[in-house]
Amino acid sequence: MDDELEDKILYQTYLSHMKLMSKFAVGIPTAGINTFLNYFWRIARVYVFKPEVLVFGLIIFIIFLYMQAVDAWSRTLFEKIQHTLGITTSKVAKLQFLVNSSSVEKLGWEFKQDYIAAYAVQGHRAHMEDRFVVNNDINNTGVSLFAIFDGHGGEFAANYARDKLIPSISEQVVKLKDIITGKVPKNAQKSEINEKINEKEDENTKTETSAMKRKKSWRKTSSTDDYAKGHNIGITDPELLEKLDSISKTITREVRPSRPNEKENLPKIDVTSYIEGREINYGRLLTDQVLAVDRLLVNAAKKNMDVAGTTALIAILEGNKLIVANVGDSRGVMCDGKGNAIPLSFDHKPQQQRERNRINKAGGVVTFNGVWRVAGILATSRALGDYPLKDKKLVIAEPDILTFDLDDHNPMFLVLASDGLWDTFSNEEAIAFIKERINEPHFGAKSITLQSYYRGSLDNITVLVINLRDRKISELKLNKI
Secondary structure, X not given: OHHHHHHHHHHHHHXXXXXXXXXXXXXXXXXXXXXXXXXXXXXXXXXXXXXHHHHHHHHHHHHHHHHHHHHHHHHHHHHHHHHHHOOOOHHHHHOOOOOEOOOOOOOXXXXXXXXXXXXXXXXXXXXXXXXXXXXXXXXXXXXXXXXXXEEEOOXXXXXXXXXXXXXXXXXXXXXXXXXXXXXXXXXXXXXXXXXXXXHHHHHHHHHHHHHHHHXXXXXXXXXXXXXXXXXXXXXXXXXXXXXXXXXXXXXXXXXXXXXXXXXXXXOOOOHHHXXXXXXXXXXXXXXXXXXHHHHHHHHXXXXXXOOOEEOEEEEEEEOXXXXXXXXXXXXXXXXXXXXXXXXXOOOOOOOOHHHHHHHHHOOOOEEEEXXXXXXXXXXXXXXXXXXXXXXXXXXXXXXXXXXEEHHHOOOOEEEEEOHHHHOXXXXXXXXXXXXXXXXXXXXXXXXXHHHHHHXXXXXXXXXXXXXXXXXXXXXXXXXXX
């Protein structure tokens, strides 16, 4: 009996459906534009122009407009403030960095000088937090310095590292070279040179304090830097902010703003301690400089309550010697004479046994949230800045140092890049890709950056290529002259 009733219900439902479809089919007009319009107007009145449908559609439209506009507002807000206050960005005009604003790349930087080329894109991120530095032949010392900084949680840390760490390293290299070549007597080091260094540091501190006061008066951090203009700084990662709000109190218990009158200087050092014979111990120099600047960065970040951090990949090239210091997960790779990929650095990831043991010993945890993260927040276990995690030593800034004799490898080129590239390319793939394009204007740096973007990298992407074959040609020409 129940089965017969169920069959009748299904049959009646089917008949009702077919009658309804027949009415629609019969009602469709066959000729005349007015007839078509009248028909669709009747359908729209029945199904579209209902109050609930209109209200829902309006809400969706407003949300869409907001999502489109909020990024443009955030990027142009500071530029408007600068224009209102009459602040100029003359530094930008003096550098060789070109800003491109295409719908695909959003913000791109490109650089080409002799045997060095770099290319960077903002990509799918809302803000550009990568920075790179090229300091070729520092003050005619024969020493060249290259660096990649991959910021996270805002631009403050990457800007600070670029503006404080790189000039400090370059200054120390010049002084050490002066001592080795005899321009400055070694026995005068402790009195004359250190005194000049300390005076310079005091000036830097005063300038920094003045800048901090201006920043506080605006309630935000300035972004008038050497690479780009008019984009927002501060904490820009909503996921990071949410995680920091929920983090255990034991991690942030000792985090507090420093007093405004506290002065922070780089440690007073005897630079002759880095001289071994007639050589510079670049490994010790880089390690000391990175750790010293990280301490200053953490204190400065506390004053601003800025939780930003940055990786640091620094390469020093002198003659046939290459020294690479790495903090975080930016990465360097060398293409040797046979076309093989030789790692110049190794990523610092929380899931590595050495890093996991250190974090657990410090009282922290490593959890999986899309990727392995320190305290569920940071996907790299070493960085400059990140003061909420730094105070408990969950994240450290101590760099790994690798030294290479280039004569042993007869290399073609070096690649330094932020992790946006390595999310889509392995070391071997990157080397093979650039090797085929090394004769392009940017030595393949532009091509591989854009290819990484099209492969779906979700991060900022910065690639710096050092064409060592062209470097040798340049040196031969100089020697002939």
